[in-house]
Amino acid sequence: MRQNFRNWPVLLVLFVFSAPLLIMLTFLLVDAFTTKVPGTMFPNGVTLHHFRFLWTDLDNGSWGIWGVTLNTFNFALFTSLAVTAISVTAGYALSRLAFPARGFFLGGLIVLHAFPTVTLIIAIFLILQLLGLYNTLIGVIVVKAALELPFGIWVMKGFYDTVPWEIEMAGVQDGASRFTVWWKLILPQVQPGLLAILIFSFLSGWSEFILPMVLAPGNDAQVLSTYLATMLLDGGTQADFNLFKAVGLFYALPVIIIYLVFQNKLMNIYGGGTKG
Amino acid sequence: MQRSSWLGLAFLSPALIVVLLFFMVPVVLTGFFAFTNMSTATGVKGGEYVLNASGLRALADAGLPANTLDQIEGAGYRVDAGGLEALAAEFGQPTADEFGKLHAGEVFTKRRDIERALKGLRSNPIRKTRDRKAAAELFKRSMMNERFPTLPAFEAALEEAKIPQADRPLITKVAYTGWVWTAENFGFLLSLESTWQYAKNTGIYVVFTLSFNVLFGLFLAIATFYLPAGQASTFRAIWFLPRILPPVLYIVMWRWFTWDTGFISTVLSSFGVAPKNWMLDTEFHAWTTIVLINGFVGASMGMIVFSSAIRAIPSSMLYASEVDGANRLQQIWHIILPQLRWPILFITSYQTMSLLTSFEYIYLATDGGPGGATEVWALAAFHTALNNYGGNLQYGLGATYALLLVVIGLMASLAYLRLFNFRNLLIKPRIEG
Numbered sequence: 001m002r003q004n005f006r007n008w009p010v011l012l013v014l015f016v017f018s019a020p021l022l023i024m025l026t027f028l029l030v031d032a033f034t035t036k037v038p039g040t041m042f043p044n045g046v047t048l049h050h051f052r053f054l055w056t057d058l059d060n061g062s063w064g065i066w067g068v069t070l071n072t073f074n075f076a077l078f079t080s081l082a083v084t085a086i087s088v089t090a091g092y093a094l095s096r097l098a099f100p101a102r103g104f105f106l107g108g109l110i111v112l113h114a115f116p117t118v119t120l121i122i123a124i125f126l127i128l129q130l131l132g133l134y135n136t137l138i139g140v141i142v143v144k145a146a147l148e149l150p151f152g153i154w155v156m157k158g159f160y161d162t163v164p165w166e167i168e169m170a171g172v173q174d175g176a177s178r179f180t181v182w183w184k185l186i187l188p189q190v191q192p193g194l195l196a197i198l199i200f201s202f203l204s205g206w207s208e209f210i211l212p213m214v215l216a217p218g219n220d221a222q223v224l225s226t227y228l229a230t231m232l233l234d235g236g237t238q239a240d241f242n243l244f245k246a247v248g249l250f251y252a253l254p255v256i257i258i259y260l261v262f263q264n265k266l267m268n269i270y271g272g273g274t275k276g
Numbered sequence: 277m278q279r280s281s282w283l284g285l286a287f288l289s290p291a292l293i294v295v296l297l298f299f300m301v302p303v304v305l306t307g308f309f310a311f312t313n314m315s316t317a318t319g320v321k322g323g324e325y326v327l328n329a330s331g332l333r334a335l336a337d338a339g340l341p342a343n344t345l346d347q348i349e350g351a352g353y354r355v356d357a358g359g360l361e362a363l364a365a366e367f368g369q370p371t372a373d374e375f376g377k378l379h380a381g382e383v384f385t386k387r388r389d390i391e392r393a394l395k396g397l398r399s400n401p402i403r404k405t406r407d408r409k410a411a412a413e414l415f416k417r418s419m420m421n422e423r424f425p426t427l428p429a430f431e432a433a434l435e436e437a438k439i440p441q442a443d444r445p446l447i448t449k450v451a452y453t454g455w456v457w458t459a460e461n462f463g464f465l466l467s468l469e470s471t472w473q474y475a476k477n478t479g480i481y482v483v484f485t486l487s488f489n490v491l492f493g494l495f496l497a498i499a500t501f502y503l504p505a506g507q508a509s510t511f512r513a514i515w516f517l518p519r520i521l522p523p524v525l526y527i528v529m530w531r532w533f534t535w536d537t538g539f540i541s542t543v544l545s546s547f548g549v550a551p552k553n554w555m556l557d558t559e560f561h562a563w564t565t566i567v568l569i570n571g572f573v574g575a576s577m578g579m580i581v582f583s584s585a586i587r588a589i590p591s592s593m594l595y596a597s598e599v600d601g602a603n604r605l606q607q608i609w610h611i612i613l614p615q616l617r618w619p620i621l622f623i624t625s626y627q628t629m630s631l632l633t634s635f636e637y638i639y640l641a642t643d644g645g646p647g648g649a650t651e652v653w654a655l656a657a658f659h660t661a662l663n664n665y666g667g668n669l670q671y672g673l674g675a676t677y678a679l680l681l682v683v684i685g686l687m688a689s690l691a692y693l694r695l696f697n698f699r700n701l702l703i704k705p706r707i708e709g
Contacts, residue, residue: 010499011507017492018514021572023539024529025517031532039551041542090291098705099284107693112299114626114689116633118654119681122661122674123302123309129320146298153291165706178283207522210636214662225524229640232528241532248525259520263513 032246050246065227065250072223075141075212076205082145083152083201084194090149091156091193092182096168109157112150121214128215137221140212144205152197159193160186199262203255224251306682309675310462314455316669323454325430326423331450338450344443349420353384359415367402367411374399383436387412424451461676470648470656478653480563481570481638482631488571489627490620493578498608500579501586512579519576527640530569531555555642559649562642566650569637578623585619586612629688633681654681 032050034043052058053065093099094106124143125134133139163186171181209225217226228247232239314320327348336345355376364372374397384390391408402408424430430451434444449456465471496515500508518526532538534555541551555565589612597607635655638644644651644659651659661674 007503010503014496014499014511018511020533020568021514021518024533025514027532027539028525028529038537039542039545041539086290086294089287093284093287096705097281097284097287099281099288102284105288108295110692111686111689112295114629114692115299116629116681116685117299118635119633119657119678119685120299120302120306122657122671122678123305124298125662126309126314126320126671127297127302127305143298146294149291149294169706203520209522209524209640214658225522228524228528232524232531232640233643239531239535239537241528241535241538244528245532248522248528252521252525255520255522259517 028245028249031242032249035242050242051250053243053247054250065247068222068224068227071137071221072206072225075137075144075208075223076202078141079144079148079205080198080201082141083148084197086145086149087152087156087197088187088190088194090153091160092186094153095157095160096182096186097178109150109153113154115150117147118210121210125214135216135218135221137216140216140221143215144208144211145201147211148201148204152201155197155200156190156193159190159196163189199258203258206255227251303682303686306675306679309672310679311457311459312455312672312675313458313460314671314675315673316667318453318455320455320671323452324423324425325427325448325451326453327420327447327451329420332420334450335447338446340443340446341440344440347437347439348447353387353390353412353415355379355382355384355390355415362414363411366414367407370399371397371402384415385438387416390415455672458672461673464673465676470651473648474651474653474656477649477651478632481566481650481652482628484563484567485570485574485631486624486627488567489574489578490623492571492575493623494582494616494620496575496579497582497586498612500583501612502604512583515572515576515579518573523636524640526573527569527637530565530641534561534565556646559646562646562650566638566641569641570631573637574627574631577627581619581623582616585616589615625688625691629685633685653677657681 030043033046033048035045035047035049036043057064094102094109128134128139128143131139133142167185167189168181171185172178176184207225208223209229212221212223212226213229216222224247228244228251231247232244332345332348335348360372360376360380363375375394378397379393384393387409390412394402394408394411402411422433424433427448430448431444434447439447496511500512503511534540534553536551536553538554540554541549545551554561556562593611594607597611602610633654635652635658638650638652638655639658642650644655657674657677659674660677661669661671663669
């Protein structure tokens with residue numbers, strides 16, 4: 001195309017609006033590893049002091065960081081496994097199998113996919129209290145997996161929809177049952193979908209804050225998001241942002257690595273969007 | 277039914293169970309809870325019956341006759357095991373044994389009577405008036421502050437205290453510590469001035485954030501479409517980061533940016549401006565920060581959706597317009613924007629709903645401050661039911677706030693069925709038989 005406009009005004013506007021983000025990200029990295037004189041902008045020395053939470057217990061009454069990290073990992077992992085396991089069959093049923101009231105279930109899936117689940121948190125809080133799962137990691141995992149499920153089924157159904165019918169027809173023609181066809185022929189075709197849901201719900205679980213805060217506020221089930229949030233909100237006016245940034249960087253490290261590896265895939269999935 | 281029907285239902289059943297437990301049940305229960313006065317004080321599971329000083333005051337205010345109140349307060353003097361034990365400790369075992377033998381199980385309605393009985397003991401009478409008074413007090417049985425775990429136990433106690441039948445329902449109602457059904461939440465909310473403030477705040481929040489999201493998302497999508505590939509993907513990656521970073525870390529960065537010792541303060545202090553908290557110092561600053569915090573995350577969703585929609589426009593249309601001499605602005609206005617009509621509608625409706633109901637960023641950034649200026653409806657529901665400084669969490673009242681959001685959410689999600697091309701989804705499976 002002919003170059004009939006100038007790039008620089010657009011670049012300038014983009015740059016001005018991106019500036020806060022760029023500044024925040026730069027100083028996230030810089031402040032975590034450096035010291036500076038209060039009231040100045042630029043660092044005057046390099047230090048690992050802000051990462052002391054990795055080898056000593058901070059005096060804030062919580063578990064050591066490694067227990068919290070293990071909790072976070074378990075939370076994210078089991079959430080994503082549960083979501084993937086349930087959506088892989090449900091997605092296939094909705095995409096390929098004929099059964100009564102299929103249209104109703106499909107409609108229900110769209111409604112659920114769009115439904116703002118955070119409005120249910122009060123009722124879910126009371127349900128967990130009645131079930132005795134309040135303040136346990138298992139309780140939060142179950143709830144998170146449940147709320148993530150409509151999205152997982154929706155994505156999985158999309159992947160199944162792209163598999164050619166001919167594969168299944170050939171399998172059925174050769175005498176295999178529908179189950180065998182799914183297990184042996186179709187499942188290998190949708191492996192990218194499985195991976196996508198695993199990654200997506202792992203990230204979503206890793207970042208989740210509201211559910212652990214409301215449903216498991218105790219120390220035993222603490223995860224990194226509530227660990228950092230407690231620091232941030234209880235700090236009062238004496239906030240040690242270098243420490244917050246160091247913890248935040250440690251917390252976000254898996255996210256950043258996964259993002260760098262799967263960047264393009266993730267952008268496509270987030271297009272479906274679950275966050276404001 | 278055919279075999280594939282069974283397979284389909286079996287494949288779907290785990291998902292159905294989860295959906296039932298964590299979507300259907302909570303939706304219905306939110307409705308139920310909105311009609312209760314459930315709170316930390318009442319508990320979730322049910323309650324007991326106990327009358328205390330404040331309960332008694334409430335009864336007096338409700339016009340209960342004075343002598344009924346007296347009866348509750350001093351239900352009489354009953355000679356029971358506990359009283360006898362106390363008597364033995366104070367006045368010796370023989371006294372207690374004798375008194376027990378003569379009067380065990382008796383109830384004296386007046387203190388004079390029990391004192392006379394104590395005086396009348398054959399071998400170990402209590403002679404001093406002051407001692408008798410003290411001894412009588414040991415047997416005083418009042419309904420005050422005694423806990424009755426069940427309704428029958430409480431009714432039996434009322435019976436024993438000879439409370440008039442007509443007064444009992446009111447007393448039972450006041451004494452019950454558990455939750456009860458009530459429709460008062462709705463009227464109460466409407467009478468609160470802060471409710472209207474929350475509604476107004478929510479309006480401000482949604483309108484401004486949504487405008488930022490859609491307009492800036494459009495700008496990002498169109499700008500990165502025209503920019504060379506390298507620059508475009510750099511900016512896309514930058515704008516995608518707020519979405520991918522954990523919300524808590526994202527807010528840490530914003531709080532630092534606006535903190536007294538943070539970026540804005542430090543930069544401005546070299547121009548002689550006194551450092552302050554730029555997020556919480558005025559309502560205007562608080563709203564600006566909240567809109568930007570949410571807008572920076574929201575714009576990236578618009579960017580992704582609009583970008584893929586722009587890429588789907590046949591390039592021949594764009595070439596043709598250039599041959600006809602259109603400049604970039606004309607191209608955007610006459611070709612790109614008309615093609616984005618549906619994506620814009622989608623983003624607008626989707627984000628309206630998600631903004632109406634989300635409170636995570638506001639909670640972490642301003643927590644509704646300064647002075648409730650940024651307290652939106654969803655945050656108010658959360659504060660009322662799950663997180664407040666008073667400590668008495670009002671689940672029922674919070675559920676009433678949440679109910680409105682649930683109803684709006686349900687209606688909007690049902691409207692989605694129309695937006696989506698539902699017929700395409702309903703294509704029949706091809707292998708049957």
